[in-house]
Amino acid sequence: MEAQLLRTFVAVARLGSFSAAASELGYTQAAVSQQIAALENDLKTQLLNRRPVVPTEAGARLLEHAEPILLRLDAARADVTRMTSTPAATLIVGVTPLAGATTAPALAAALAELRERMPRLDISVRTGTRAAVAFGVARGELDIALTDGLTAPGDPLPELAPVAATGVSQAGVAVILPAGHPLAARRALRLPDLADSRWIEAEQVAPPLAEIRRLAGVDGFRPAFGYAGSDTLTLIRLAAAGHGLTLLPQPALSPEPAAWAGIIAVPVTAPRVVHRIELIHGTLRESSPAAELAAILSAR
Template identity: 55%
Template sequence: MDPHLLRTFVTVAGTRSFSAAAQELGYTQSAVSQQIAALESDLGATLLHRRPVALTDAGARLLEHAGPILLRLSAARADVVRLSGEPAATVVLGATPFAGSTRVAAVLASVQRAMPRVRFTLLLTGRDAVAAGVATGTLDVGLVDGVTAPSDPLPLPDAGQLATSVLVENTAVVAFPAGHPFAGRRSLGLADLADATWIDAPDVATPLPQLRALAHSGGFRDGFCYPGTDTAGLLALVAAGAGLALLPGPVTHPGVVGVAVTLPRLVHRVELVHGSLTPPARVLAEAFRP
């Protein structure tokens, strides 16, 4: 399967338009049509209805595979470039909001003093973006955080051969507004809160689909969508009663109380993520290790 044809297919599927895909890719509309026809001929299946443009069942299935395939190809290219290129004069660290703590700033400052000719950049972003960025080479080192069972890895996208190591494990807590009836408890079971309203903040708090999987329960409806990466903003929403959130403990924010989850047993973990490392990036990665 030609990856160029696959990228064209993903673009058409995303825009639902051959002309919009052509404009985005810099091709003519005729060229886009020919590429889709060539891919369909190769696979022996119709992938797109033409008028209006919509995925067939076969196209929908291919789209499920396409993202991980294209990500792995980009990761392979970036990995080879890292191994064959000159040592980088810049190092970009990507971190999820709760992983980007005060210690991150201290480590960056210390490594910067040791290597003054290297430019270090810190980018706070979501979990999937950190993993994909490290895989494709836009980030040199990543720090990701999340809640999981003690024996399970953090759920990350399939981005190729990335090395991970655990840096920190803390208690996982549910963040309640101070006046909530459960705020006075010492611990609780996650399933007890399946009927509560939660804040949908996938890049900061535990995503709602993962909450359902951890609790082996339905529910966990969202009352407020928060696509940002500002932890203070999320905690302010909890304090205002917009919903609950599963976060690392302890929680220190006015009007918010954190109650530990003991059923199931959960931990909040921070992991270091990287591929092949340039010398400056290796120094930074080692500085984070316990």
């Protein structure tokens, strides 16, 4: 199978339209149709129903393989480019909102030290979800990134993309409850006991409920409220107003209780989970801005 045919197939399946895929890829609609026909001929099976344009059972299975394959091809191209190109005078750093909130002082200090070493370096920081940051590093769109997620103590985060990952820190997590919540007086909580509670889905700034559900090992944790922003304080205020529970790493909570009026943070003791922050990157060329930043952060 040719990579170009796979890319066209993924675009058509994702967009549900031959014409939309043609517009996105810069082809004619006829060329897209020909490429899909060539792929189906190669595999000797129909991959897409035409009306509506949705994957067949075989197409859905191919899609599961195609997207990781294409990501690895992009990662390989980006990795080779990083090794052979002249180091750029720019550095693009990715960061997930929670990783940024919990490492802001260290990251700011590291970037300041890097700027002293490389005064003419142009630095930009971009925020995104864990998946967006991982894929951005793999594809060479980001030079280096700080990402975060929940895992068992000492375990790495599940791989989302073919990138190198180094643990930076790990910390306990706490359930954020309104002060008047029946469980607010508890000294510790078990996640399985909260499966039927009202939860806030806030994937930009808190662990996704699907991740909490997986780690708790029970069904439940259904969203009662959705927050699509990336501000931790707003999420905490939503929890304080009774819109639902949320889970945050303890370092993200201010040591000043007055800053979080109306909420109680109760540590999670079962199952044993931690909030882990990782530094992720592709191949680091010696003395490149990304390699220098990685060394500074590791030293800190």
